[in-house]
Amino acid sequence: MSLEELLLEKKPIIVKRWFHLILKTYPADTVGFLKKQKNQFSNPVGHTISHGIEELFEELLQGMNPVKISPILDTIIRIRAVQDFSPSQAIAFIFLLKKVIREELQREGSENRISEDLSRLESRIDEMALLSFDIFMKCREKIYELKTNEMKNMTYGLLKRANLIYEIQEEEPDLKSSNIINSK
Amino acid sequence: MAVQPKVPKGISYPDELSKVDYKPPEKAWMDTPVVLKPNMFCWGNKEKSLKAVDFPNARAWSVADEDWKLPENWKEIFLEGIRERLDKYRTFRLFMDICVRCGACADKCHFFIGGGDPKNMPVLRAELLRSVYRKYFTGSGKALGKLAGARELNIGVLKELWYYAYQCTECRRCSLFCPYGIDTAEVTIIARELLNLLGLNIEWIAxxxxxxxxxxxxxxxxxxxxxxxxxxxxxxxxxxxxxxxxxxxxxxxxxxxxxxxxxxxxxxxxxxxxxxxxxxxxxxxxxxxxxxxxxxxxxxxxxxxxxxxxxxxxxxxxxxxxxxxxxxxxxxxxxxxxxxxxxxxxxxxxxxxxxxxxxxxxxxxxxxxxxxxxxxxxxxxxxxxxxxxxxxxxxxxxxxxxxxxxxxxxxxxxxxxxxxxxxxxxxxxxxxxxxxxxxxxxxxxxxxxxxxxxxxxxxxxxxxxxxxxxxxxxxxxxxxxxxxxxxxxxxxxxxxxxxxxxxxxxxxxxxxxxxxxxLIMRGEKERTTDLRGEPLLGKEGGENV
Incomplete structure (x- = not known):
């Protein structure tokens, strides 16, 4: 049995343990809510993470396709990018998967038997972490872009209201039919 | 067992990294001091904005500064403010007393749901003020202190109150779920009133x-x-x-x-x-x-x-x-x-x-x-x-x-x-x-x-x-x-x-x-765009010239 097959078999327990470890990155008083509230609209954070990591895990076992993995990572990182985390904490959840997989394999006693496969898989997890870094940066840059845009729009609006600027109009006045010429 | 590669002293081996504990330290909320984080708070009010409407204690101050330049008797003003409002608003007194901390409101706040900060649970946000109320206005709080959920008012507590009073949008979603009908938004409203007595507002409001x-x-x-x-x-x-x-x-x-x-x-x-x-x-x-x-x-x-x-x-x-x-x-x-x-x-x-x-x-x-x-x-x-x-x-x-x-x-x-x-x-x-x-x-x-x-x-x-x-x-x-x-x-x-x-x-x-x-109007020309000037569906070719 290949490592991927073995891990696929253990998917429910691995994803569940991974989920619980991720929740532990939140304050203790918050974990219960994130874990127990199952409604996706009442608990968007818990729901997004639990569904996201399940998909990530499946994709990981099938190889490392950034086109498929990036949008899934995005849903989770977009949230963690605005929560109370430092950049490293925000994407550390990826590395927690290594911990879970190793512990699961240790429990099976099969860690050494497939150590080569394991290091290959762990490299994929590392790749995923690098992707996460890109996504995290994109989210943070977006936040600053949004802040700047709000300021820019406000300043522009004020200048316009104060009649300090006059934009070129899209429709220039039609001089031929203008009243000034025809009013003679 | 695979051979460990040699890494310089003081740097972790890769598999040690996977053993790092990512869990934040567990402390009771009262023992978790507030950290005012940029991007989370609005700038403090300007002096002139408060002066214009005769609000008290108007002065220049900055949220990020250690010293908020409070009036010397700020504690007295704050506590007197609570006393005055307890007498004036029956709702406030009720809301201070009757919460049984059932938690029905806890997970209903958008800030808590989206951010995960426990102090954004409406019950806990209200507790920031309630704890001060208990300490100075209830027998049990005066006698038992922390055991009765009471705490001293100090500068850290005041900063915490300010920080979270402006992390509530007074939307009242939490109050919808309270079995006692506590309107937690009203608690925020009073908290903001009290802070305003000390000249602590935000410029976006002031x-x-x-x-x-x-x-x-x-x-x-x-x-x-x-x-x-x-x-x-x-x-x-x-x-x-x-x-x-x-x-x-x-x-x-x-x-x-x-x-x-x-x-x-x-x-x-x-x-x-x-x-x-x-x-x-x-x-x-x-x-x-x-x-x-x-x-x-x-x-x-x-x-x-x-x-x-x-x-x-x-x-x-x-x-x-x-x-x-x-x-x-x-x-x-x-x-x-x-x-x-x-x-x-x-x-x-x-x-x-x-x-x-x-x-x-x-x-x-x-x-x-x-x-x-x-x-x-x-x-x-x-x-x-x-x-x-x-x-x-x-x-x-x-x-x-x-x-x-x-x-x-x-x-x-x-x-x-x-x-x-x-x-x-x-x-x-x-x-x-x-x-x-x-x-x-x-x-x-x-x-x-x-x-x-x-x-x-x-x-x-x-x-x-x-x-x-x-x-x-x-x-x-x-x-x-x-x-x-x-x-x-x-x-x-x-x-x-x-x-x-x-x-x-x-x-x-x-x-x-x-x-x-x-809206179809009398005397209107054929509309080809919406009010933003964007072409209507099917009229993307623009006006016939």
């Missing part, structure tokens, strides 16, 4: 309050600027519809005074909503006037103190009296309606110098407005539609696949659910609801209400908007929704930014913008 008191609106727009702005709208409307719309300011003897949020003169999304009103009023030939003195429906005074809210609100009626109008029509605003619905009667009682509003077009008597003499524009317009008094072409909104965000203040604050939906269904062909536990009285706040819609606290706003955006994303993926309609100016100004982060591709629109698009 500035607009001062402007509103002095020039009549949040932005400080002067009369000629308002007139220029509306004149500009008029020119745009003529280009788009071919109709020259009438409007007037400060016209004595008009039948109706129209009061709207001033953001509609300024914010690009609000502009178009206002243009929708203009078209509607013109088409009806409504005898309505705007005012430059009372050019603000919103009331940021409501976010500082009861007295300030009352002062600003009184301007509306002073102007109605001066202009000798019969009744007042109100625009698409959020907290303006909460003030009108929940506070006005306590402050002023029934208004005796205006008439009970009657629609001059349909003859409908708005009995619900008997006391305040003010009608919501959505009540007015849905009544018009019900009586077939306006002609509409919903296909002009076919570019839009619409959902409705129930704005907290009008939905939870005054039970106003059906009218905007009725209008949208008549002016648009594509309308889809978001999931039931995120709309109507369960609606999620935009995350920027109650005066925290500044830019410097963007992270807070994004956290708060997550639950709303999550439901929006769902209808976007399921039905292709590309438009979020709403009837609140803060929504229109703030949600566009928040949607751009969470659900790119969704535009924020006022309901009367959609009305303006669909």
């Amino acid at each position: 500035g607009p309050v001062a402007n509103c008191w002095r020039t009549g609106n949040h932005m400080g727009l002067l009369p000629h600027t308002l007139r220029d702005t509306v004149e500009m709208f008029k020119a745009d409307l003529e280009t788009i519809t071919g109709v020259k719309v009438d409007y007037s300011f400060n016209r004595k003897g008009a039948e109706i005074l129209f009061v709207n949020p001033s953001g509609e003169y300024f914010d690009p999304n609000g502009n178009i909503t206002f243009m929708g009103y203009m078209l509607l009023f013109h088409e009806l030939g409504l005898d309505v006037t705007l005012s430059t003195y009372c050019s603000e429906g919103g009331n940021f005074g409501f976010f500082t103190s009861n007295e300030m809210a009352k002062r600003l609100h009184s301007k509306v009626y002073a102007e109605a009296k001066r202009l000798k109008v019969k009744w007042i029509l109100g625009g698409e605003c959020g907290h303006m309606w909460r003030v009108w619905h929940q506070y006005h009667n306590t402050w002023f009682g029934p208004v005796d110098f205006l008439e009970e509003p009657v629609s001059p077009i349909t003859g409908t008597k708005f009995e619900n407005a008997k006391s305040n003499k003010v009608v919501h524009i959505c009540e007015f317009t849905s009544d018009l539609i019900k009586h077939g008094k306006i002609k509409l072409d919903p296909s002009r909104n076919d570019n839009y696949i619409v959902t409705l965000h129930d704005s907290c203040n009008v939905s939870r604050g005054m039970g106003f659910f059906e009218e905007p939906r009725y209008i949208i269904k008549n002016v648009c062909n594509n309308f889809y609801e978001m999931p039931p536990n995120t709309i109507r009285e369960n609606t999620f706040c935009c995350g920027s209400g109650s005066g925290v819609n500044a830019s410097e606290n963007m992270e807070l706003r994004l956290r708060g908007a997550l639950p709303r955006a999550n439901a929006l994303k769902y209808v976007r993926e399921k039905f292709g929704v590309n438009t979020l309609a709403n009837i609140c100016q803060i929504d229109r100004a703030a949600l566009q930014t928040l949607a751009d982060y969470w659900v790119p591709g969704v535009a924020i629109r006022g309901v009367h913008e959609l009305v303006g698009n669909a």
Whole structure:
């Protein structure tokens, strides 16, 4: 049995343990809510993470396709990018998967038997972490872009209201039919 | 066992990294001191903004500074403020005493749901103040201290109170779930009042309050600027519809005074909503006037103190009296309606110098407005539609696949659910609801209400908007929704930014913008664009030249 097959078999327990470890990155008083509230609209954070990591895990076992993995990572990182985390904490959840997989394999006693496969898989997890870094940066840059845009729009609006600027109009006045010429 | 590669001293082996404990330390909330994080708070108020309305202890201070330059007897002022309010407001005393910490409200706050900070659980946010109340105003708190959930008021506690009082949008979603009927928003309101006694406000609120008191609106727009702005709208409307719309300011003897949020003169999304009103009023030939003195429906005074809210609100009626109008029509605003619905009667009682509003077009008597003499524009317009008094072409909104965000203040604050939906269904062909536990009285706040819609606290706003955006994303993926309609100016100004982060591709629109698009007017030219100048569906080729 290949490592991927073995891990696929253990998917429910691995994803569940991974989920619980991720929740532990939140304050203790918050974990219960994130874990127990199952409604996706009442608990968007818990729901997004639990569904996201399940998909990530499946994709990981099938190889490392950034086109498929990036949008899934995005849903989770977009949230963690605005929560109370430092950049490293925000994407550390990826590395927690290594911990879970190793512990699961240790429990099976099969860690050494497939150590080569394991290091290959762990490299994929590392790749995923690098992707996460890109996504995290994109989210943070977006936040600053949004802040700047709000300021820019406000300043522009004020200048316009104060009649300090006059934009070129899209429709220039039609001089031929203008009243000034025809009013003679 | 694989051989470990040699790594320099002091650096972890790769597999040690996987053993790092990512769990934050577990401490009780009282033992977790507050850390004021940039991106989460709004700038503190300027001295001149508080002075302009005679608020006490006005001074220059900065949130990021260690020293907030508090008056020497700040503790005394704060505690005396609590005492005074306990005597004055029975609700406050009740809300301090009766919470059993059942937790029903805990997971209902958008800031907690989106951010995960336990101090954003409404119960805990209220507990920040309750703990101080217990220490100084209850026997058990005085005797047992921490055991009875009481704590000393010190500078750290004060900073914590300030930080979280401006991490609540007073949306009242939590209060919906409280079995005792505790309105946690009222606790925030009192907390802000108390902080205001110490000159601790935020500029995003204090500035607009001062402007509103002095020039009549949040932005400080002067009369000629308002007139220029509306004149500009008029020119745009003529280009788009071919109709020259009438409007007037400060016209004595008009039948109706129209009061709207001033953001509609300024914010690009609000502009178009206002243009929708203009078209509607013109088409009806409504005898309505705007005012430059009372050019603000919103009331940021409501976010500082009861007295300030009352002062600003009184301007509306002073102007109605001066202009000798019969009744007042109100625009698409959020907290303006909460003030009108929940506070006005306590402050002023029934208004005796205006008439009970009657629609001059349909003859409908708005009995619900008997006391305040003010009608919501959505009540007015849905009544018009019900009586077939306006002609509409919903296909002009076919570019839009619409959902409705129930704005907290009008939905939870005054039970106003059906009218905007009725209008949208008549002016648009594509309308889809978001999931039931995120709309109507369960609606999620935009995350920027109650005066925290500044830019410097963007992270807070994004956290708060997550639950709303999550439901929006769902209808976007399921039905292709590309438009979020709403009837609140803060929504229109703030949600566009928040949607751009969470659900790119969704535009924020006022309901009367959609009305303006669909309204068939006498003497209009064939419309090829909507009120934003965007081509209508099927008219993308542009006008024939």
